[in-house]
Amino acid sequence: MKLFVQVDGREFEVELSHVAGKRVMLIDGEPMEVDYRAADALGQVILMHAGKSYGISIEGTTHQVHATLAGHAYALHMEDERERAASLAAKAALGGGGPLEAVMPGIVVEVLVQEGQQVEAGQPILILEAMKMQNEILAVAPAVVASVHVKAGDTVPAGAVLVVLRGLES
Amino acid sequence: MFERILIANRGEIALRVIRTAREMGIECVAVYSDVDATAMHTRMAHSAVALSGSTPQETYLNMDKILDAALATGAQAIHPGYGFLSENAEFARRVMAAGLVWIGPPPGAITTMGDKIESRRAMAKAGVPCVPGLQDPVDDFQAALTAAETIGYPIAIKAAAGGGGKGIRIVRQASEMESAFRTASGEAKSSFGDGRVYLERYLDHPRHIEIQVLFDQHGHGVHLFERECSIQRRHQKLVEEAPSPVIDPATREAMGQVALQAAAHVNYEGAGTVEFLWSNGEFFFLEMNTRLQVEHPVTEMITGVDLVRQQILVAAGMPLEITQEDLVIRGHSIEVRINAEDPSAGYLPSTGVLHNLRMSGGPWVRLDTGMFRHMEVGLTYDPMLGKLIVWGPNRTAAIERMKRAIAEMNVGGVRTSMPAALMVLEHERFVAGDFDTHFLESLEIRPPEQYLRLIVAAAALYRHGLVERSAMDPLASERRGWRERGRREYSAYARRQLERGESQ
Numbered sequence A: 001m002k003l004f005v006q007v008d009g010r011e012f013e014v015e016l017s018h019v020a021g022k023r024v025m026l027i028d029g030e031p032m033e034v035d036y037r038a039a040d041a042l043g044q045v046i047l048m049h050a051g052k053s054y055g056i057s058i059e060g061t062t063h064q065v066h067a068t069l070a071g072h073a074y075a076l077h078m079e080d081e082r083e084r085a086a087s088l089a090a091k092a093a094l095g096g097g098g099p100l101e102a103v104m105p106g107i108v109v110e111v112l113v114q115e116g117q118q119v120e121a122g123q124p125i126l127i128l129e130a131m132k133m134q135n136e137i138l139a140v141a142p143a144v145v146a147s148v149h150v151k152a153g154d155t156v157p158a159g160a161v162l163v164v165l166r167g168l169e170s
Numbered sequence B: 001m002f003e004r005i006l007i008a009n010r011g012e013i014a015l016r017v018i019r020t021a022r023e024m025g026i027e028c029v030a031v032y033s034d035v036d037a038t039a040m041h042t043r044m045a046h047s048a049v050a051l052s053g054s055t056p057q058e059t060y061l062n063m064d065k066i067l068d069a070a071l072a073t074g075a076q077a078i079h080p081g082y083g084f085l086s087e088n089a090e091f092a093r094r095v096m097a098a099g100l101v102w103i104g105p106p107p108g109a110i111t112t113m114g115d116k117i118e119s120r121r122a123m124a125k126a127g128v129p130c131v132p133g134l135q136d137p138v139d140d141f142q143a144a145l146t147a148a149e150t151i152g153y154p155i156a157i158k159a160a161a162g163g164g165g166k167g168i169r170i171v172r173q174a175s176e177m178e179s180a181f182r183t184a185s186g187e188a189k190s191s192f193g194d195g196r197v198y199l200e201r202y203l204d205h206p207r208h209i210e211i212q213v214l215f216d217q218h219g220h221g222v223h224l225f226e227r228e229c230s231i232q233r234r235h236q237k238l239v240e241e242a243p244s245p246v247i248d249p250a251t252r253e254a255m256g257q258v259a260l261q262a263a264a265h266v267n268y269e270g271a272g273t274v275e276f277l278w279s280n281g282e283f284f285f286l287e288m289n290t291r292l293q294v295e296h297p298v299t300e301m302i303t304g305v306d307l308v309r310q311q312i313l314v315a316a317g318m319p320l321e322i323t324q325e326d327l328v329i330r331g332h333s334i335e336v337r338i339n340a341e342d343p344s345a346g347y348l349p350s351t352g353v354l355h356n357l358r359m360s361g362g363p364w365v366r367l368d369t370g371m372f373r374h375m376e377v378g379l380t381y382d383p384m385l386g387k388l389i390v391w392g393p394n395r396t397a398a399i400e401r402m403k404r405a406i407a408e409m410n411v412g413g414v415r416t417s418m419p420a421a422l423m424v425l426e427h428e429r430f431v432a433g434d435f436d437t438h439f440l441e442s443l444e445i446r447p448p449e450q451y452l453r454l455i456v457a458a459a460a461l462y463r464h465g466l467v468e469r470s471a472m473d474p475l476a477s478e479r480r481g482w483r484e485r486g487r488r489e490y491s492a493y494a495r496r497q498l499e500r501g502e503s504q
Helices: A081-094 B011-023 B040-044 B063-073 B089-097 B107-114 B116-125 B141-151 B174-192 B249-265 B296-303 B307-315 B395-408 B418-426 B449-472 B480-484 B492-503
Strands: A002-007 A010-019 A022-027 A035-038 A044-049 A052-060 A064-069 A072-080 A098-101 A106-111 A124-130 A133-138 A143-148 A161-167 B004-007 B027-032 B047-050 B077-079 B155-159 B169-171 B197-201 B207-215 B221-233 B236-242 B270-279 B282-289 B332-339 B352-354 B356-358 B365-369 B375-377 B384-392 B410-412
Touching: A002 A081, A002 B449, A010 B449, A022 B449, A035 B449, A044 B449, A052 B356, A052 B410, A052 B449, A064 B410, A064 B449, A072 A081, A072 B418, A072 B449, A124 A161, B004 B011, B004 B063, B011 B027, B011 B040, B011 B307, B011 B365, B011 B384, B027 B040, B027 B063, B047 B063, B063 B089, B077 B307, B089 B107, B107 B116, B107 B282, B116 B249, B116 B282, B141 B155, B141 B174, B141 B197, B155 B174, B169 B174, B174 B197, B207 B249, B207 B282, B207 B307, B221 B249, B221 B296, B236 B296, B236 B418, B249 B270, B249 B282, B270 B307, B296 B307, B296 B332, B296 B365, B296 B384, B332 B395, B332 B418, B384 B395, B395 B418
Parallel strands: B004 B027, B004 B077, B027 B047
Antiparallel strands: A002 A010, A002 A072, A010 A022, A035 A044, A044 A052, A052 A064, A064 A072, A098 A161, A106 A124, A124 A133, A143 A161, B155 B169, B155 B197, B207 B221, B207 B270, B221 B236, B236 B332, B270 B282, B332 B384, B352 B375, B356 B410, B365 B384
């Protein structure tokens, strides 16, 4: 099955298969020969490629991974064909809406909308305090509030879903 | 000498003080908030007192609780570290009123230097150079032209009611004054409802350079040369070094003398730092920090002087162990701050659990940190997790050593500022010593392209491993936990794996 890996604004297609008991990897159709060994269960990995050894630190989930190599940091997003189809279908169903996520960890000061409420583009949805500053989180397009996932006083990590909007465009 | 001291701080600086105190045979009392019950400083002190609560106000800023802890444990002195109560004159007074020794400057010096306007007035009186300009607004462009002659070009016209860059105009020659004055005044009026403007010398390519000073209680003071701190963003320093690549011996001596003069004027005692703005060979007083600074290790590395030891000796009333003649600069030192923030996303704060830590080591590498495996990084306290410090026989060697040390380091679980520091160290302008306080802001932090395919391969195989493991153990793949908590950056699954790994 194909895996789509996004990193630094680019997307790579990875195919992983087993041929005669040997693992074969193709990145964008080109063979990539690597030897991958986990040094511990915490994310220390040794990658051997073209006669060179790379110590990589890697942590995350099956979808969001963060890796460090030689001091440089990489944030990667991954999904396979099936997951991509599902997420595209979900996006279509939401019609230009979708989940509003916290871009930074913070504290919810006030939620300004309720479920089922219609909002205009630019209308404040909630106020999030982060880095000692209050930030208004705005709707980017006209939408209906499908669900609200936080309340005033909640501490949220980066990436937390705050509200889900259903777009009115489609 | 003291038998026991209390350290009213947390994190790497509490540890830093504990280390020197232990070497001096002094017992250390740590204080800790609820979330710091397992912190390194709590563990490494001889004893630890709980300050119940978790906000800074309830704990490390709570004077009553800290004084009670000191008196209850029989500590004879309090070291405040930096931040928290370190520049709080009231706390210093209360420490002394309680019959304890305050390891810091006299409260009067803290008060004078803590007020921006008062400190500049005091420094002007002491003959310390400040940025030339007028405190009072100018009425019209004719008056501005006259004033500009004494201040010297280039001139910055600033809104009296202003801030945030609004209403600022740069005037490089007299012919530009009339139109610049009109637009600055107009912008000030529309932005702040107050059209008054004042003039100040505009500093081209300013650099932040500071001088470390040390005074005993007997009027003897030394300066320990400069630190170059221009690699900063919104006044938050990221990379510091000593000595500065732009300061020649004559300027160093001049700045050192001015710093001594500034500190002596307020009857300073202990370790302090006089900060200057430097531009095209001229330097001007900015402010004085009346405490130990975060970046003090680079000075320790090039002088061989343990500044915390000196602070403690001075507080105990002993004369300084060193004279100005003893002090020489040996080699070069660089420090990089490890902040929990994401430089590729506008330096937003990053939170998480440090479950994948790999520390730097090797010759002439010093790591001052309170980090430990499984430490939770939240939003309650300062995002600085630690500092990486290196020494080299010269600047080039120190830069190469720091690049090597950063490559060895991994702080898995949160994003850190280290990739930004690495980009700075690799940049030709930094290597050439050609940078100012705006340099860091101008850098876009992106990983190098050359390793992208390798990283993609590693990520794909990492995912493959996770999927394979979850196929063998369906319970472990349950993702309900982290979905409900709003997709935290670490999964419940990864944590369970971790715990399993630990218990094996």
